[in-house]
Amino acid sequence: MSNEFRFFSETHQTRLLGMKAKDPIQLLEGLRKIPESSMYYHTHRFLQQHYRISPEPPNDFAYWITNILGLRELGESITSVDIVNIKSIEELRTRYIKKLEDHILSGKHISGCIEGHEFHFMDCKTFVFQTDFAANTLAEFTEAMEKIPITSICFHIFEPRLRYQKRENDFSIWLRDIGEPELADRISRMDPYAFTLEGLRKKIIKILRRDDCFDNEN
């Protein structure tokens, strides 16, 4: 049986939903209505568009709440939802909705933004394609990891659980299949949202080379 890992990559088309919010109540209404692809877009866009910049802020909702509405506590509360431990987009949506509902029901600040600074809901259509990188052994896999487009890392790390309902990221699944459960566990345990994308690439390479024994998180 072939052990080949074929690297895929992805690119996104951004679509406008024609919906906007100017305060926490309208944001809540929007969150209840938007498609899953919109939840995914607003929680991963920043990461993918700023892939060498410091990992904060993690998502559009938190950024808008904090920087435009000036609601730092609510912003922090949205930021602190640990996406790495969330199993589906719907679970993520439920968590955000609950935070917003709690804020609104507490009677805290719910006034709106100034005109022109509304939150615009968008989503994405994702195009997935094969790259010409493949690996049959751990050595080939590690070598490929240095060369694949950064979007390939995004596809194999972020998409599998949230959009394909897999139990973990594609790299860990393959590493288990070739008999490297320890490496698989270590990649699976990482919080990819705490890295820049280039930082994430470096971290994965270090794990694969077993070069990361002094790092804190593994």
Added chain:
Amino acid sequence: MTTKIKEYSSIVGQDVIDELYLLAGKLEGKVIRNINSTKVGGGVAEILNRMISLLEQLGVDARWDTIKGDEIFFDITKKMHNALHGVDVEISLEEFMYFLEINRKNAKEMDFTGDIFFIHDPQPIVLVEQRESLGNKWVWRCHVDFTTPKEEVMAFLKLYIEKYDSAVFSAPAFARKLRIPQVLISPSIDPLSDKNKDLSQEEIDSVLEQFGIDKSRPIVTQISRFDYLKDPIGVIEVYKRVKRHLDCQLVLAGGGATDDPEGVKVLEEVKNAAADDPDIFILLLPPKSDVEINALQRASSVVLQKSLKEGFGLTVAEALWKEKPVIASAVGGIPLQIAHKHSGILTYSIDGTVHYLKQLLYEPEYAKGLAQNGKEHIKNNFLITRHIKDYLLLFLSLYHGGDIIELNSCIH
């Protein structure tokens, strides 16, 4: 001179160019017919000139036609353009009817062979009436700021917009409640154009010398036409307040004032506000001053874009591409280009701009970090290669439903 697509690989990386070839390959056999109202002058013609050539190099059969119209027609479309920008203009029923008549006359004479009709701006919008009989794909590309359009013009155009398969807008704020999918495609800058290409230190110095600017002291610059909406008077106030604390020069450079009565008035007011300060340089640049603008941006310590209203504000992308720290108003498309304190500074007032300008001039290392992040962000999101990719995805999306599309092919 035509730029070759391969020349961009040294800037964006070969994998980006490979991806463009892969996506373009998926459009093999499709004819894409662009239609607008002019081949010369204006931003749309400039974009199409560059895009068609690059798409052809990628193997896409992209063609470009224009509609014909007389002076009356173009007066009406100018009024429509202004109304979409929110200007209070009256368009009579007769004028709407004439607009339809000219579009239908063009439809009778045009070549409608092709698979995708890519219609740019309102002038040829009515051509979509042909869709029913032809059965091909139609996309409407709006290059206009659609934030606050006049309702009657919007209602008229909406009758036609909703006949298309998709509409494309340049910024999230331009989205409307429509029954068809709306796609975001932001404008872009060309890193190989005169306005953005690398310049030698000698070339930069020579431009500074030409204008008498001292290269040994900090230079704060705003590049924009002389327009109230760009708030040049506000910029002078910012400079004067900062100047109390540290030495710097201010450059306000732009064109377009001579044929615009309001521009002449603004320029006069700017000159008065500058009074006789020898460290303020007000430069009214002639057309085709791209290299001079490039040099002024590259020579700057900090670039400002303190607009009160902005369409997209690509001067921000231009400055960030040159790895300059930018302080800009959070209006129009600027927040897409700058994440506050990550890739630049977003401000809302003169006070805020003064505060951050002092900070960036006092702390060049902090400013440098912002500028480096800004350049990286522009490289990944606002260069012409991203723009081409978005167009290719737009064309492909017309043939693929769903949120995740598997293209299943190797990059050659």
